[in-house]
Every structure is written in structure tokens, then in C-alpha cells.
Amino acid sequence: MKVAVVGGGVIGLSCAWYLQRGGAQVVLLERDTVGMAASRGNAGWITPALSNPIAAPGVTRQALRWMLSSDSPFLIRPRPDPALVAWLWKFWRSSGRTQYLAGMRAQLALNSRTLELYDGLARDGVEFEMHRDGMLLLFVTERALEEEAAVLDELIREGYPGEVKRLGRAEAQTLEPAVGDGVVGALLAPQERHVRPETLTAGLASALRDSGGEVREGVEVTRLEGGRAGWQIEAGGEEVAADRVVVAGGAWTGRILKPLGIRIGQEAAKGYSITARGSGTRPTRPLYLGEAKVGCSPYDGGVRLAGTLELAGIDLSIDRRRLAAVARAPEAYMKDWRPADPELEWAGLRPIPADTLPLIGAVPGREGLFVATGHAMLGVTLAPATGAALAPLVLENRLLPELAPFRLDR
Numbered sequence: 001m002k003v004a005v006v007g008g009g010v011i012g013l014s015c016a017w018y019l020q021r022g023g024a025q026v027v028l029l030e031r032d033t034v035g036m037a038a039s040r041g042n043a044g045w046i047t048p049a050l051s052n053p054i055a056a057p058g059v060t061r062q063a064l065r066w067m068l069s070s071d072s073p074f075l076i077r078p079r080p081d082p083a084l085v086a087w088l089w090k091f092w093r094s095s096g097r098t099q100y101l102a103g104m105r106a107q108l109a110l111n112s113r114t115l116e117l118y119d120g121l122a123r124d125g126v127e128f129e130m131h132r133d134g135m136l137l138l139f140v141t142e143r144a145l146e147e148e149a150a151v152l153d154e155l156i157r158e159g160y161p162g163e164v165k166r167l168g169r170a171e172a173q174t175l176e177p178a179v180g181d182g183v184v185g186a187l188l189a190p191q192e193r194h195v196r197p198e199t200l201t202a203g204l205a206s207a208l209r210d211s212g213g214e215v216r217e218g219v220e221v222t223r224l225e226g227g228r229a230g231w232q233i234e235a236g237g238e239e240v241a242a243d244r245v246v247v248a249g250g251a252w253t254g255r256i257l258k259p260l261g262i263r264i265g266q267e268a269a270k271g272y273s274i275t276a277r278g279s280g281t282r283p284t285r286p287l288y289l290g291e292a293k294v295g296c297s298p299y300d301g302g303v304r305l306a307g308t309l310e311l312a313g314i315d316l317s318i319d320r321r322r323l324a325a326v327a328r329a330p331e332a333y334m335k336d337w338r339p340a341d342p343e344l345e346w347a348g349l350r351p352i353p354a355d356t357l358p359l360i361g362a363v364p365g366r367e368g369l370f371v372a373t374g375h376a377m378l379g380v381t382l383a384p385a386t387g388a389a390l391a392p393l394v395l396e397n398r399l400l401p402e403l404a405p406f407r408l409d410r
């Protein structure tokens with residue numbers, strides 16, 4: 001069976017990988033270079049501990065408060081678009097407790113094999129930079145520490161298999177010398193990991209090619225047409241035929257599907273990152289700078305700070321004030337590491353459905369057409385689980401139970 005995957009981000013590449021291992025002849029079609037959109041400059045955390053949906057009780061009130069400040073962790077740039085209004089309405093409706101808990105359970109279940117699947121990728125010859133240093137969450141206010149501790153307690157009650165330890169400032173500083181004196185307490189999730197996302201996408205692309213898959217770059221998919229004989233795809237001016245198609249176009253997925261009359265109700269949530277060797281006491285493990293909602297990931301080369309969530313449509317421009325807020329975040333949490341002389345300043349678009357859960361599954365009424373998108377803050381984390389669970393559906397029409405909550409017609 002020939003399967004075309006549209007989009008070469010971490011989700012498209014993972015889907016392609018597991019489809020190929022499932023016996024499909026795979027062609028991946030990427031309009032630019034693989035791994036250069038949202039999957040490039042993100043924090044790279046493999047973090048089942050963050051399986052709680054963004055649409056959560058109280059989040060709308062908090063978001064409205066943040067709206068008053070242009071360098072806050074969350075921003076909506078209003079635009080006269082009924083789709084944005086509909087998205088905000090549905091987001092608010094999804095943030096009730098029952099739906100929040102159901103979403104948490106669904107993401108935990110999909111994440112249950114995440115670490116094992118990452119080990120599998122490494123074992124099967126995909127080369128990428130992965131670290132097993134856990135995640136240390138730092139707080140400068142008792143209130144935020146207690147709130148996050150309550151979220152993690154709930155996550156454990158709902159089945160998160162890892163442990164979470166509470167640390168005082170001194171303990172946190174002994175464990176991690178980069179922690180500053182302003183920190184009042186910390187939470188340690190030792191099982192979490194992180195990858196350098198650019199190496200993961202490059203590793204998947206080359207492993208795919210080496211094992212017989214076709215990865216075509218610089219070919220924009222401009223038309224998808226399904227019929228009895230399968231799918232015809234116009235990509236970079238050429239026609240590609242396939243039995244099945246998986247659309248994994250990240251924040252652009254809605255645009256790819258629109259000509260077919262398919263609407264998925266997804267927004268783009270911009271985030272920024274800055275990568276630098278910097279100066280001062282370098283962190284040795286990923287740090288979550290709690291109130292600032294900034295992730296800090298140390299890599300073999302530089303250290304990356306990543307954060308902010310901005311609903312501004314498909315717009316990759318860099319707002320220097322927001323990037324500066326991310327760059328300033330260490331001042332409150334870290335001893336003296338600062339991101340001097342950045343090697344990369346970056347913006348990326350997280351694909352985010354209104355209920356903030358991924359969209360993974362068959363497109364109703366379109367035989368042979370599938371979607372894998374909407375992973376919001378968890379795209380790197382959930383990429384292998386998404387590909388591994390979607391492959392049996394595409395190849396054998398077998399729906400694994402963990403995929404059911406993510407179907408498109410939910």
C-alpha cells in the first residue's frame with residue numbers, strides 16, 4: 001500500500017516512520033525543508049507529566065488578566081475573523097472540569113508508551129540527541145507552586161506513572177546549582193526526558209530514507225483529490241498517486257484541507273525561543289520557570305529558552321518585546337545563567353484545536369484520508385505515540401482505543 005504523508009514536521013515524520021515499519025510504501029511531501037517549522041526551535045521536552053489539557057478550569061479568567069500586558073505568557077491579537085470567535089467560544093466551553101479530566105486521561109493514555117517508543121526509535125537506528133535528566137519545575141511564589149503541585153497530584157491520581165518529588169530551595173540548589181535564590185520551592189519529575197528537536201526530525205528523515213522511504217522537500221501540496229482509485233496529490237507541480245493520505249501539516253493543516261470542504265477548527269499559537277551558550281552557571285537539566293511559563297533546555301551545545309503562547313493567526317513575525325520577556329525569564333529563577341549572544345532566535349506555530357486536544361484519525365466521509373495534528377504543547381512528546389497508533393488505523397482499519405478520544409468528529 002502506498003501512503004502519502006503531507007508535512008515533514010515531527011508529527012508527519014513519525015507517522016511516516018511507523019507507517020513504513022508497518023509495511024507501507026511511504027512518500028513524505030514537505031513544502032520547505034523537513035523539521036524547520038514548529039518542530040525546530042521548541043523546548044524538546046518529552047513530558048507525559050504535562051498531559052493536562054491547556055483548556056482547564058479557571059484558565060479563561062487567568063488569560064483575560066494576562067491580556068492586559070503585552071509581555072505576558074499568553075496573548076490574543078484580536079482579528080475580525082468568525083473562526084477565531086468560534087474557537088474562543090469552544091475553548092471556554094471545553095475548560096469545564098469534566099472535559100478537562102477526560103482530556104487529561106486521554107492524553108495520559110496516549111502517552112503511556114511514549115518513553116518506551118522513544119527508546120524504540122533509538123534502538124531502531126534513528127539518531128538524535130536525547131537526555132534522561134528529568135524535569136525540575138521552579139517557582140518564585142508559594143501560590144504557583146501549590147497550584148502546580150495540585151495539578152501533578154491529580155495527574156498521578158489519573159494514572160501518570162512517574163513520580164513527583166517536592167524540593168525546598170536548598171535541596172533544589174544542591175541538585176541543580178543553576179537554581180537562583182529567588183526560588184521558593186521546586187517539583188522534580190525525574191522520569192521526564194528531553195531531545196534536541198532538530199536532531200530528532202533530521203534523524204527520522206534520514207532513517208526513513210535509509211530504510212527505503214521517499215522524503216521529498218520543496219514540494220508544496222496544492223491539491224488533494226480522492227476517488228475510487230485512491231488519491232491524486234499535486235505537490236510542487238507534480239502529480240503523486242497514493243492509496244491513503246495522512247495530512248500532518250501542523251498549523252497549516254486547515255489550509256490544506258479547506259479546498260476539500262473540510263474544517264478542523266484549529267488556531268495557530270505562536271511561541272518563541274532563544275538558543276545560546278550564554279554565560280553563568282549552566283543548567284544541567286530541563287527547568288520549567290513556573291510563573292513565567294518558560295521552558296529551559298540544556299543541549300550538547302547551547303541552552304534553549306522557550307515560551308509564550310500568542311493567538312495571532314498564521315504569522316511568524318517576531319515581536320521583540322515578547323522574545324525579550326522569554327530571554328529575561330531566568331533572572332527570577334536562575335543563579336546567573338543568562339542567554340548572551342544567541343545562536344538562534346525563533347518563532348513557531350503550535351497547532352491548537354479549540355478543546356486543546358490533538359486531532360488524530362480518519363476524516364469522516366473521505367475514504368483513505370487521515371489527519372494527525374493539533375498537538376499544541378505536546379507535539380514532540382506525542383509524536384511517536386501518534387505515529388504508532390495511527391499506522392494500524394491507516395493500514396488495517398484498526399482503531400486502537402487510545403486514539404478514540406482524538407477522532408475528528410468528537
Ligand SMILES: Cc1cc2nc3c(=O)[nH]c(=O)nc-3n(C[C@H](O)[C@H](O)[C@H](O)COP(=O)(O)OP(=O)(O)OC[C@H]3O[C@@H](n4cnc5c(N)ncnc54)[C@H](O)[C@@H]3O)c2cc1C
Binds near residue numbers: 040042382
Ligand atoms: C515555543 C514552543 C515550545 C514547545 N516546546 C515543546 C516541548 O517542549 N515538548 C513538546 O512535546 N512540544 C513542544 N512544542 C510543541 C511542538 O513544537 C509542536 O506541537 C510540534 O512541533 C508540531 O509538529 P507538527 O509536525 O504538527 O507541525 P510542524 O512542525 O509545523 O510541521 C508541519 C509541516 O507541514 C509543512 N506544510 C505545511 N503546509 C504544507 C503543504 N501545503 N505541503 C507540504 N507541506 C506543508 C510545513 O512546512 C511544516 O514543515 C513547543 C512549541 C513551541 C512553539
